[in-house]
Amino acid sequence: MPPRRAVTGRSQEPRQRFVEELRLLRAQKGDSLRQLGEVLGWDWSLFGKMEAGQTLGGPEVAQALDQHYGTKDLLLTLWELAAGDPTQFKERYRHFMTLEAAAKGIQQYSPAVVPGLLQTETYAHRLLFLGGLAPGAELDQQVEARMNRREILSGDGAPQFRAILDETVLRRALLEREEWQEQLKHLIEVAEQPNVTLQMLPFTAGLRELTNTDTALLRLPEGRTVAWVETGYDGQLVQENAGVERLQFSYDRLRDHALSPRETTAFILRILEEAPCPSADSM
Known part of the structure; x- marks a missing residue:
């Protein structure tokens, strides 16, 4: 089977595609971020963070944007795909x-x-193992990282x-x-x-x-x-x-x-x- 040809040239990664659509639709509408915030009732900085990929917002925000742009459920669908993408959890x-x-x-x-900041090394090891990490280098690295996080609670x-x-x-x-x-x-x-x-x-x-x-x-x-x-x-x-x-x-x-x-x-x-x-x- 030949490789799938990119039709639109747009990103195939869910979160990035969501960001691209947000930017494109606002540009086509001619709204500023502040105008968007005033019309929809959210702080305008939220839309800036969404377009920068810093947050997905919530489904209610995606629905409101769909209504504003007249895009039916396009943005809500993209939001669901981005929120459910397992690669996004680590990010x-x-x-x-x-x-x-x-x-x-x-x-x-x-x-x-x-909580992670209060766990002992043994507790963290057993919890991460039960979470699906097999014994080995990755599990050891995750435990070490969690122990290093505990240092947040001490020192200057x-x-x-x-x-x-x-x-x-x-x-x-x-x-x-x-x-x-x-x-x-x-x-x-x-x-x-x-x-x-x-x-x-x-x-x-x-x-x-x-x-x-x-x-x-x-x-x-x-x-x-x-x-x-x-x-x-x-x-x-x-x-x-x-x-x-x-x-x-x-x-x-x-x-x-x-x-x-x-x-x-x-x-x-x-x-x-x-x-x-x-x-x-x-x-």
């Missing part, structure tokens, strides 16, 4: 890590696992860091008792740092916001806040004000129902004393 995550390293404040909520210029952990995080232990005790002790040690606040959301709080969404809110040096949200299958950087505000509101509601830092430390100490013995299969 988005690298961007998030760059912002995380520069952040002056980090607020984290973890509903299922210990370390950000103010608050983590809210669902009780599930502290109840779901590693199978090896010594490894789990190491992780629990590490949480207590990190919580003693003056720039770190650790809280737990107990089961007694009932069903709360962000039940299945790992969330990080980053306050950047210029004063704006961005968010990273991640499920077991994908992650997205949220930069538009409305989306960030909704996530901040949900985070604040969680914090209202969380144990105090002192109560959280006491809870972890109790769990540490109860840390399960290794199972027969792991002996």
Whole structure:
């Protein structure tokens, strides 16, 4: 079969094609970024970031642009392809890590696992292995990179860091008792740092916001806040004000129902004393 001939000469990569269409349609319409923001009701800088490939925006933005340009579902379809492209996750995550390293404040909520910045090497190794990385050089590199990220929380210029952990995080232990005790002790040690606040959301709080969404809110040096949200299958950087505000509101509601830092430390100490013995299969 002969190779497919490029008909339009446009990019075949989903994200880049989305960016190209955004630029072309605005140029054809003759709108400035500010005019686009005024007509559609979003901050004009969002459209600039979308056209620069820095963010995809949300599906509601793509739909609004389709209506404005009269393109039916063209942009929404391209948005879905770009958002679902697995090659984009690593790119988005690298961007998030760059912002995380520069952040002056980090607020984290973890509903299922210990956050990366609080993991021990063993915990990170087992988690990444379960995520699909086979033992070898790539797994070792990923673990090393995660351990290097932990340095963000110490030294000069370390950000103010608050983590809210669902009780599930502290109840779901590693199978090896010594490894789990190491992780629990590490949480207590990190919580003693003056720039770190650790809280737990107990089961007694009932069903709360962000039940299945790992969330990080980053306050950047210029004063704006961005968010990273991640499920077991994908992650997205949220930069538009409305989306960030909704996530901040949900985070604040969680914090209202969380144990105090002192109560959280006491809870972890109790769990540490109860840390399960290794199972027969792991002996």
